[in-house]
Amino acid sequence: xxxxxxxxxxxxxxxxxxxxxxxxxxxxxxxxxxxxxxxxxxxxxxxxxxxxxxxxxxxxxxxxxxxxxxxxxxxxxxxxxxxxxxxxxxxxxxxxxxxxxxxxxxxxxxxxxxxxxxxxxxxxxxxxxxxxxxxxxxxxxxxxxxxxxxxxxxxxxxxxxxxxxxxxxxxxxxxxxxxxxxxxxxxxxxxxxxxxxxxxxxxxxxxxxxxxxxxxxxxxxxxxxxxxxxxxxxxxxxxxxxxxxxxxxxxxxxxxxxxxxxx
Amino acid sequence: xxxxxxxxxxxxxxxxxxxxxxxxxxxxxxxxxxxxxxxxxxxxxxxxxxxxxxxxxxxxxxxxxxxxxxxxxxxxxxxxxxxxxxxxxxxxxxxxxxxxxxxxxxxxxxxxxxxxxxxxxxxxxxxxxxxxxxxxxxxxxxxxxxxxxxxxxxxxxxxxxxxxxxxxxxxxxxxxxxxxxxxxxxxxxxxxxxxxxxxxxxxxxxxxxxxxxxxxxxxxxxxxxxxxxxxxxxxxxxxxxxxxxxxxxxxx
Numbered sequence: 001x002x003x004x005x006x007x008x009x010x011x012x013x014x015x016x017x018x019x020x021x022x023x024x025x026x027x028x029x030x031x032x033x034x035x036x037x038x039x040x041x042x043x044x045x046x047x048x049x050x051x052x053x054x055x056x057x058x059x060x061x062x063x064x065x066x067x068x069x070x071x072x073x074x075x076x077x078x079x080x081x082x083x084x085x086x087x088x089x090x091x092x093x094x095x096x097x098x099x100x101x102x103x104x105x106x107x108x109x110x111x112x113x114x115x116x117x118x119x120x121x122x123x124x125x126x127x128x129x130x131x132x133x134x135x136x137x138x139x140x141x142x143x144x145x146x147x148x149x150x151x152x153x154x155x156x157x158x159x160x161x162x163x164x165x166x167x168x169x170x171x172x173x174x175x176x177x178x179x180x181x182x183x184x185x186x187x188x189x190x191x192x193x194x195x196x197x198x199x200x201x202x203x204x205x206x207x208x209x210x211x212x213x214x215x216x217x218x219x220x221x222x223x224x225x226x227x228x229x230x231x232x233x234x235x236x237x238x239x240x241x242x243x244x245x246x247x248x249x250x251x252x253x254x255x256x257x258x259x260x261x262x263x
Numbered sequence: 264x265x266x267x268x269x270x271x272x273x274x275x276x277x278x279x280x281x282x283x284x285x286x287x288x289x290x291x292x293x294x295x296x297x298x299x300x301x302x303x304x305x306x307x308x309x310x311x312x313x314x315x316x317x318x319x320x321x322x323x324x325x326x327x328x329x330x331x332x333x334x335x336x337x338x339x340x341x342x343x344x345x346x347x348x349x350x351x352x353x354x355x356x357x358x359x360x361x362x363x364x365x366x367x368x369x370x371x372x373x374x375x376x377x378x379x380x381x382x383x384x385x386x387x388x389x390x391x392x393x394x395x396x397x398x399x400x401x402x403x404x405x406x407x408x409x410x411x412x413x414x415x416x417x418x419x420x421x422x423x424x425x426x427x428x429x430x431x432x433x434x435x436x437x438x439x440x441x442x443x444x445x446x447x448x449x450x451x452x453x454x455x456x457x458x459x460x461x462x463x464x465x466x467x468x469x470x471x472x473x474x475x476x477x478x479x480x481x482x483x484x485x486x487x488x489x490x491x492x493x494x495x496x497x498x499x500x501x502x503x504x505x506x507x508x509x510x511x512x513x514x515x
Contacts, residue, residue, distance in 0.1 A: 047337045052401060071400045079399065080406040082335040084308035086468045098466065119412075120514040149334040149402045151310075157468050211397070211407045213339045 001027065002243075003168040005132065009039040009090075019165055021245040026165075035164050040091035042162050043134065046114065046217030048088075050107075050138055050154070051204060052079040052146060054223030056196050061226050062146075070147040078199065078207050081149060083138065083221075087160035094252035095139055095237070096158045103232050104251060107138030107224035108182045108239045110175065110194055112201060113166050118214040126202035129214070132166040133175060135239050135247040136221055142230065158257075161249045162219070172243055175201040179242040180225060184235050192225035265500070266385075267420040268305075268343075269298040280420070300344035303387050303421040304366060307472045309336040310463065311362075311391055313404055315453050315478025322481045331454045331462050334402070336476075340410050344419035344500075347507045348392055349412065350488055357486055357506070360391040360479035361437045361494035363430065363449050365456055366421055371469040379457035382469070385421040386430060388502040389476045390437075390494040392416075393483075416494070416504040417474075427498060431455055434497040435480060439490050447480025449496075 002021055005014040018027040024035045053059045053075060059066070066074040089095065097104055115131025139159040143150055172178075175194060182190040199207060201222060205214075214220060231237050231251050240246040265280040271293055278285040278298070286292050313332035314320040320327050342348070350357050368384025392414040397407040427433075430449060437445035454462065459475055486492055488508040495501040 049337070049406075073400075075401050076399055077397065077405075077407050079401040080410075081402055082308075082337060082406075084335055084467075086308065086470070146401050147403060148332060149404075151333045151335060152466050155335070156466055212337065212410055213412050215339065 002171045004165040005043060005168070006038070006165045007041040007043040009041045011041070014043055019245065021167065021243055024246055035091065040164050042088045042090045043166050044088065044113070044162050044217065044219055046215055046219060048083040048111070048136070048160060048219045048221065050081045050083055050109070050221045051223045052081065054078070054198050054204065055192065055225045056198055057192070057226035058223065059198060077211070078204060080208065081154060083160040084155050086157050087155055089158045089161040089249070091161065091163035091247060093161060093249060094158065094257055095161065095249050096156070096254035096257050097233055097251050098141070098156060098254050101141055103142065103230035105140040105142045105228045106182055106231055106237050106239070107140060107228055108180050108190065109136040109138045109221040109224050110178060110180070110241055110244070111136040111162065111219045111221050112205070114214045114216055114218045114220065115169070116216055118205065118209045121206055121209045123202045123206040126205035127169070129205060130169045131216070132169050133172055133244050134162055134166045134219070135241050135244055136219065137161040137237065137239055137247055137249060138221055138224055161247060163247055164245055167244050178244065181240045182229050183238040183240070184229055184231050186236070189229035190225065190227060194222060196225070197222055264423050264426065265420040267303055267418065268301040270301060271298045275301065300346070300419055302341050302343050302417045303419070304472050306338065306341060306417070306474045307470055309474045309476065311336055311409065311476040312454070312459070312478035316447060316451050316480040317453055318447070318451065318481035319479055319483070322483065327453050331459060333463070334404060334409060336410050336415060339412050340415040341417050342413050342415070343417065345503050346413070346416060347505050348414050348416065349512065350486070350506050350508055351394070352509045354394050354396040355485070356395040358393055358395070358483040359437055359445070359486060359492050359494060360393060360483065361435045361445055361496070362389045362391050362476045362479050363433060363435065363496050363499065364389040364417065365475040365477060367469045367473040367475070368424070368471055370471070371460065371464045374460050374464040376457045376461050379460040380424070382460060383424045384471070385424050386427055386499050387418060387421050388494055388496045388500045390416040390492065390502055390504055391476055391479065416502055418502055419500050422499050433499065436495050437482065438493045439486060444484055445480065445482030447482070449477070451480060452477060
């Protein structure tokens, strides 16, 4: 059993509960519930920051292109982007696919939920600023270029499912060694590990807070592994992160959704 | 009407301009120099425009973009009127950007151009500082340039949209230590306000207190510690900011 925080739809506050990340169950009092019996809400209230090209394989994919225009040199500092409030989505909800777009890219990201104000933190103390870990599906419209900010690719409604819960920081021994798997309709499509990060979790927190403050409730995504799988209308997408849990959503035509995330 | 958020007497209040002074929401009338100015609203999602004035794009040796160049800003970067922005000791080029800020008033999706103004509740002024030393060609302009703590002064107040007859014809000026360094007009935007709302709502939902910083005209020069930078939009407000250095901070 693992301590975690969940946000149940309609409840004002997060609830501290015991969960089984392996079986995807939640202990509520003397009952054990499957995640599918709970209507989850997004447990995040802060700002969600994504990190670009933080997997070794993702940067390698760019190859020598980093030395040519428009990039002209490899990235120096962490390259961040924001997943704004309209993208927030929750466990089990629909991800709208916009008209005219065939497939969406599934970005399997470990989310670091910040626990206390983090200003210019040192690498060796960085994990003290993490309250817990969650799973984020950093959805994108596929796009080859990283030159300009990808707002129209990454900031669409419902493009940031988060959950199902926030695993307490003390339950994760080493955030730099977590297996990540993506399943589409039950078939394994991607496998990677946070051991392949260019900047480790602690290094990333140090390098980001050197130039901007992270506040309690903010979420920093450690990055998206290379070869992100793509999903189309009707596909069930599941992201598993070892020891954290699994986040499941379904891709639905935007025109079939009334109100964000509701079918 | 002009509405501000301020701190006074140990509490946060809304206030309106009142014969050169401020009238607080509890009825008190106070001198403007006795309050601490906060951002006029608590912004939700903030969009900023790069290269939205042809003369500024040319100044930076870019062609004018064919679609709006939009980036996002986080809450850490905003400060109010009469506050301080931090210039790191090791940089060579930190410049102000005087911008008209458009504040959204209601939920907006797939907005038609002729109806775009209906979704605006008011206007304000922003100074969207950039530190060009940190520019990299990934998601340019990257957050290390554009989302630094204290580097987006915003205010002093929100002016009701109904009080502004034509937001596309307002003079923008920046003065550094009382010297005029930047001058332009919102008439020169490449993508005007309705076009920006049409563009953003074509792929995402906007909500109340989302803010669009509409870009800056030509006239960027380096600023140094101690400079008093005043960005002003005609009829909207005069936003005062002072640059401070690393020595004010323990974490240099």
